[in-house]
Amino acid sequence: METMANNVAIEKSKTSKIQDVDFDNLSFGSVYSDHMLVCDYKNGEWSAPKVVPYQPITLDPSAKIFHYGQSIFEGMKAYKDEAGKIWLFRPLENWKRLNKSAKRLAIPELPEAYFMDGLNALLQVESDWVPQNPGSSLYIRPFIFASGNGFHASPADEYKFIIACAPSGSYFSGKVKVLIEETYSRAANGGVGYAKAGGNYAGQFYPTQLAAEKGYQQVIWTDDNTHEFIEEAGAMNVFVRIGDTLLTAPTNDRILDGITRKSILDIANDEGIKTEVRKVSVHELVEAAKNGTLKEMFGAGTAAVISPIAGFGYHGEDYDLPELENSYASLLKKRITDIQYNRAEDKFGWRYEVAQ
Amino acid sequence: METMANNVAIEKSKTSKIQDVDFDNLSFGSVYSDHMLVCDYKNGEWSAPKVVPYQPITLDPSAKIFHYGQSIFEGMKAYKDEAGKIWLFRPLENWKRLNKSAKRLAIPELPEAYFMDGLNALLQVESDWVPQNPGSSLYIRPFIFASGNGFHASPADEYKFIIACAPSGSYFSGKVKVLIEETYSRAANGGVGYAKAGGNYAGQFYPTQLAAEKGYQQVIWTDDNTHEFIEEAGAMNVFVRIGDTLLTAPTNDRILDGITRKSILDIANDEGIKTEVRKVSVHELVEAAKNGTLKEMFGAGTAAVISPIAGFGYHGEDYDLPELENSYASLLKKRITDIQYNRAEDKFGWRYEVAQ
Numbered sequence: 001m002e003t004m005a006n007n008v009a010i011e012k013s014k015t016s017k018i019q020d021v022d023f024d025n026l027s028f029g030s031v032y033s034d035h036m037l038v039c040d041y042k043n044g045e046w047s048a049p050k051v052v053p054y055q056p057i058t059l060d061p062s063a064k065i066f067h068y069g070q071s072i073f074e075g076m077k078a079y080k081d082e083a084g085k086i087w088l089f090r091p092l093e094n095w096k097r098l099n100k101s102a103k104r105l106a107i108p109e110l111p112e113a114y115f116m117d118g119l120n121a122l123l124q125v126e127s128d129w130v131p132q133n134p135g136s137s138l139y140i141r142p143f144i145f146a147s148g149n150g151f152h153a154s155p156a157d158e159y160k161f162i163i164a165c166a167p168s169g170s171y172f173s174g175k176v177k178v179l180i181e182e183t184y185s186r187a188a189n190g191g192v193g194y195a196k197a198g199g200n201y202a203g204q205f206y207p208t209q210l211a212a213e214k215g216y217q218q219v220i221w222t223d224d225n226t227h228e229f230i231e232e233a234g235a236m237n238v239f240v241r242i243g244d245t246l247l248t249a250p251t252n253d254r255i256l257d258g259i260t261r262k263s264i265l266d267i268a269n270d271e272g273i274k275t276e277v278r279k280v281s282v283h284e285l286v287e288a289a290k291n292g293t294l295k296e297m298f299g300a301g302t303a304a305v306i307s308p309i310a311g312f313g314y315h316g317e318d319y320d321l322p323e324l325e326n327s328y329a330s331l332l333k334k335r336i337t338d339i340q341y342n343r344a345e346d347k348f349g350w351r352y353e354v355a356q
Numbered sequence: 357m358e359t360m361a362n363n364v365a366i367e368k369s370k371t372s373k374i375q376d377v378d379f380d381n382l383s384f385g386s387v388y389s390d391h392m393l394v395c396d397y398k399n400g401e402w403s404a405p406k407v408v409p410y411q412p413i414t415l416d417p418s419a420k421i422f423h424y425g426q427s428i429f430e431g432m433k434a435y436k437d438e439a440g441k442i443w444l445f446r447p448l449e450n451w452k453r454l455n456k457s458a459k460r461l462a463i464p465e466l467p468e469a470y471f472m473d474g475l476n477a478l479l480q481v482e483s484d485w486v487p488q489n490p491g492s493s494l495y496i497r498p499f500i501f502a503s504g505n506g507f508h509a510s511p512a513d514e515y516k517f518i519i520a521c522a523p524s525g526s527y528f529s530g531k532v533k534v535l536i537e538e539t540y541s542r543a544a545n546g547g548v549g550y551a552k553a554g555g556n557y558a559g560q561f562y563p564t565q566l567a568a569e570k571g572y573q574q575v576i577w578t579d580d581n582t583h584e585f586i587e588e589a590g591a592m593n594v595f596v597r598i599g600d601t602l603l604t605a606p607t608n609d610r611i612l613d614g615i616t617r618k619s620i621l622d623i624a625n626d627e628g629i630k631t632e633v634r635k636v637s638v639h640e641l642v643e644a645a646k647n648g649t650l651k652e653m654f655g656a657g658t659a660a661v662i663s664p665i666a667g668f669g670y671h672g673e674d675y676d677l678p679e680l681e682n683s684y685a686s687l688l689k690k691r692i693t694d695i696q697y698n699r700a701e702d703k704f705g706w707r708y709e710v711a712q
Binding site for chain 2: 028029030032036054055056057058059060061062063065066067068069070071073103104105106139141143145146149150151152153154155162164166168181183184185186187188189190191192197198199200201202203204205206209224225227234235303
C-alpha cells in the first residue's frame with residue numbers, strides 16, 4: 001500500500017530486518033536498512049522519487065555502468081540526539097556536489113526537490129534505523145549510475161538515482177600509518193579527481209594494497225606531475241599541523257571539495273587556530289618532522305570524520321608523529337560531532353532537522 | 357539441458373532473437389546475441405565459465421560496481437570468411453591486457469583457459485550471429501566488474517566475468533573532425549590510463565560533448581601536465597603522417613597499449629613505411645599543417661579499425677587535412693582487415709580459427 005510523505009510516494013516493506021541488527025557492534029556500511037529511495041531518469045527527465053523496500057537491481061549486461069564507469073555518489077550521515085530527533089549535516093552541500101560530479105561525468109543533474117524531499121521521506125520511514133549509540137550514525141549513500149544500454153562509448157540515455165542507508169559504527173579504529181605515494185596517482189590535471197566518481201576509488205585500491213604490504217594503512221596522494229605536493233589521504237582530505245598552524249591543500253580539479261574539510265577550516269578559524277590553505281610540499285613535511293615542528297596530521301571526511309595519522313613513510317624512512325595531550329584533531333572532532341549530534345550550539349547553521 | 361564444449365558447460369536458450377535482426381543494417385553494439393559467457397569469482401577463486409542464455413544481471417544496491425568503479429573490459433571481433441569459417445584476431449593479447457587492467461584495478465586475474473575456452477565455446481554456440489556482410493563482424497565484449505557488496509571503499513570480494521556479443525556494422529561513418537584538448541585530460545601519470553577501466557571512458561564524455569558543441573566529433577587527448585603532446589584520439593590510439601613518416605606516441609601509463617596500434621606499426625614496417633614511435637607535439641602538428649607536410653591523421657582501435665581524421669581544431673583555428681589518393685589509412689586498413697577476414701596471407705600469425 002502506498003502512502004505519501006514530503007511529496008514522495010512510499011511503498012512500505014512487509015517485513016523488517018531491524019531485529020537482526022546488533023546496534024552495539026556495528027561495522028561500517030555492511031548492513032542495510034529496510035527501504036531505499038529510487039528515482040529514474042528516462043526520456044530526458046528525472047521521474048518523481050519513490051521510497052520502496054530495499055531490493056536488488058536488475059540490469060541488462062550491456063548497461064553502461066558495467067562498461068564505461070558512469071557513476072557518482074555522496075556520503076552523508078543521519079545523527080540521533082538524546083531526545084530522539086534526527087539531524088543531517090549540511091545536506092544541500094551534498095546535493096550541490098552531486099550535481100557538480102554529475103556534470104563532469106555527463107550525467108543529468110538532479111533537481112534539488114527530488115534530492116531533499118526524497119531524503120526526508122526516506123529518513124522518516126527509516127527513523128528507527130538511526131542509531132543512538134555514541135559514535136554511531138546512519139550512513140547515507142546517495143548514488144547515480146548509468147542504467148541505459150549499449151556498447152557504444154557514449155553517455156547512457158537512462159540513469160538511476162538511489163539512496164540506501166547503513167547503520168554504522170566508526171570507519172577506522174585507531175591511528176593509521178600512511179605512505180607518501182611517489183609512483184601512483186589518484187587524479188590528473190583536467191581530470192575527474194574533484195568529482196565523487198566511482199572510477200577515482202577503483203584506481204586507489206592497488207596502490208593502497210602495495211602500501212599495506214609495506215605496513216601502511218593508507219596512502220597520501222601527491223600531485224601526478226612532481227609527487228612533491230600532498231593532496232589527499234586515502235579517500236579523505238588531509239590536514240597537517242606544523243607548529244601551531246593548521247595547513248591543508250587548496251581544492252582544485254584534482255582534489256575533492258570535502259564538506260568535512262571546509263567545516264573543519266571554519267571551526268578552526270572560530271577557535272582562533274591559525275589556518276593556511278596552500279600547497280604543502282613533502283619536503284616541508286619531512287623537514288618539519290625532522291626539526292620537531294610537525295605536530296599532527298589527520299584525514300577528514302564524512303565516513304571517518306577525523307582520522308588521526310600516527311606517522312608517515314617516505315623514501316624508505318619512517319617519521320613518527322608525537323602523542324599530543326591537546327591535539328587539534330581531538331578538539332576539532334569534538335566540535336564538529338557536537339554540532340552533528342545536537343550536543344552544542346550550531347552557530348554556523350549547518351544542522352538540518354529531519355521532520356518526523 | 358546442459359551440454360559441454362571446450363570444457364565449458366552450455367545452457368542453450370529455448371528461443372532465438374536472430375530472425376528479428378536486420379544484418380544488412382547493423383549499428384554498433386546495440387543488438388545482443390542469444391547467449392553470454394558467465395564466470396563468477398567467489399571465496400577467493402574463479403569458478404569454471406558457463407555459456408547461458410543472454411539474461412539480466414541482478415545485484416544488491418550495495419554492489420561495489422555502483423560505488424567504486426571497479427570495472428574493466430576488452431573489445432574484440434569475430435570475423436566470418438567466405439567459406440563460413442570464424443576467426444579471431446590476436447585473442448591472447450586481449451586476455452593479457454585484461455589481466456594487466458585487472459591488476460591495476462585490484463581485480464583478481466583470470467586464468468587463460470577460462471578466457472580462451474569460454475570464448476571458443478560461446479562463439480561455437482553463436483556462430484550464426486557472426487555476420488558475413490562486408491565490414492560487419494560480431495563485436496565481442498569481455499568485461500569484469502565488482503559484484504561483491506559493501507560501502508567500505510576497498511576492493512570487492514566477488515566479481516563477475518562476462519562475455520557478451522553484438523553483431524555490428526562499422527563504428528564511425530566517414531571522416532571525423534577532432535579538437536586538440538587543452539583543458540581536460542584523460543589520464544594521470546601513475547594513474548589507470550593504460551588500463552581498459554570503465555572510469556577512463558566516463559571521464560571523456562563531458563569534454564567530448566563540449567567539443568561536439570563546437571562541431572568536433574572527437575577529442576585528441578594531450579598530456580595532463582603541459583597539453584603539448586598528443587596521446588590518444590577519443591577512445592583510440594592516434595597516428596600522424598608527416599611527409600612519408602608514420603608517427604605515434606609510445607605507450608606509457610597514460611596510453612592504452614592498443615592491439616590495432618601495434619599491429620598497424622608491424623604492417624607499416626612490413627610495407628616499408630618509415631615509422632617513428634615517439635612523442636608528437638601539438639607544435640609539430642600545427643607547423644606541419646601550415647607547411648603542407650601533414651598528410652594524414654587517424655585513430656586506431658578494435659571497434660573503428662582505422663578512423664580517418666578530416667582536420668583538427670586548435671587555439672580557435674581549424675586545420676584541414678588533404679584528400680589523398682593513396683593514403684596510409686586506406687592501405688593499412690585494407691591490409692589488417694584482409695588478415696582479419698582471412699582474405700590474405702597472415703605472415704604475422706595473428707589469425708585464430710574458432711573450432712566449429
